[in-house]
Amino acid sequence: MTMRARVNPLMRRGSVADKPFETVVSPENAGWRYSGLRVLDLPIGARARFFTGPDEMLVLPLTGGCDVTCDDERVTLTGRRSVFSRVTDFAYVPKESAVTVRAPNGGRFALPAARADRRLPFRYGPAENVPVELRGAGQASRQVNNFCTPESFEADRLIACEVLTPGGNWSSYPPHKHDETGPGESSLEEIYYYEVSPSPAGTAGCGYQRVYGHPDRPIEVCAEVRSGDVVLIPYGWHGPSMAAPGYDLYYLNVMAGPGAREWLVRDDPEHGWVRGSWAGVPIDERLPLTSSKERTRP
Template identity: 60%
Template sequence: MTTSPYHLPAGRAAAGPYAVDVSPETAGWGHSGLRVLRLPPGGTHSFGTGDSEWIVLPLSGGCTVTADDDFGSGTFPLAGRTGVFDAVSDFAYVPRDARATLHSPGGGRFALAGARCTRRLPARHVPASAVPVELRGTGACSRQVNNFAAADVFACDKLIAVEVITPGGNWSSFPPHKHDEHRPGEESVLEEIYYFEFAAHDGIPGLGYQRVSPSGRGRGTDVLAEVRDGDVVLIPDGWHGPSMAVPGHHMYYLNVMAGPDPDRAWLIRDHPDHAWVRATWPDRPVDPRLPLYTAPERSA
């Protein structure tokens, strides 16, 4: 197993109040960012959004998000969830050039997914019931995708973000794919962050493996990493996948993406050696362990 500057084990990307603090500057790229914030019961945290749009997504626990700017303020209670393997979460969007304040009466952990942007969109709250839950792949490639801020689901200027849950023993991000060339209608240029969590078994922490291989473009990113709770993998370019969950431990990752293309779109190209795998999916059943959960029913 090789080491790579693009694999950040838990704690390596910590800074100030954040357990994870990946910015365009620290990543050495132009657009995508991710912070993970832990708040104790009664805890409060404020930050300026600057030139980026942000989504506040509870990983565990709930909070209230207040967005203040020259156009007014809005307050959004987030019910959250007990953990990423238990439920879909509601979330809040905070625009650029604003100030965001999180207050958590019961404490919790919160992902702040960000992207540099030019347009200023309104602050909003999205209930968990509005999050599409997709089952992607079949057989050992089955995974669950919570498309809370997918490009065709929720309006942002640049930010794209989804959650992926891979049952123990399965492969996701497979076939390997990339998005590091601007090919209108075929492929987007997107920097991507993977943030991992794992379900424990009898108190034993889980783990998985992440592969990124050079595509012949950009930095020639090459990663083969054993990933555990709180780890981050940066993907500026390259074929990424598979993401492998060891048997007995479900794997979660949060994907945060943004890039320079004029259109906000998730367009990917499968690795030519493995693209045939996708054609086998209709002939196999979806893993019966999925979905782990569905979005709650919308209230009338």
């Protein structure tokens, strides 16, 4: 599935708003078939009601906690001060469900989504059960929170994880792709949603994202990204995701596709050799940036 030419792969914060959501990425406005994302920014005491329709979703706190009601059931999410303070708990909400998210103390919440065939149960995902993985080495070191990957949490099509990259490091590297079904590769549409840690003085930082295509499937992105921005990756090589020195970079990956729920990638053959250069190189000592325990970071 190719993206319609009119769709810009870079969506700035607020550019695809649809109340009550600050950001809405759907198969319809992305020009593809499966992956989606909504972002809620709720003031103190506010709530949002919505219907999931054909999509399975997660409620993932970015800042703050919330109560999630799905039909006649409810769970309470502890959440976190920020994506840079801890790994969070989350909730899974099935397709064709009436959902209410209520934030007594306010907060921001990401809702990764995928077009689903099966209607699975409403469930709570504890922070303590999220596998935290350190990948790469040296300045290609990063942390991956595998909260909704095929091995860690059951879903119909949805795959989602969080990546934290210390300031000055590159992640999503070497560049890789997953746009064809075949040996060692699965076909997955992907959304990147970004947050950037503030400076000690509270000023906003930025990161950078690279995406490039094949001769017969062109796409070209080399963009500055800031908190709340989104990049769509319907196909092509993607990486690196670059954290500027002094500013840690967070991104939420949301993926779904037509085949089995597998996350299989193929490195760009021109750059795959880099993995071999990591032998004997230690992981960045700043990692892990977070765990399921709260820490005193911004």
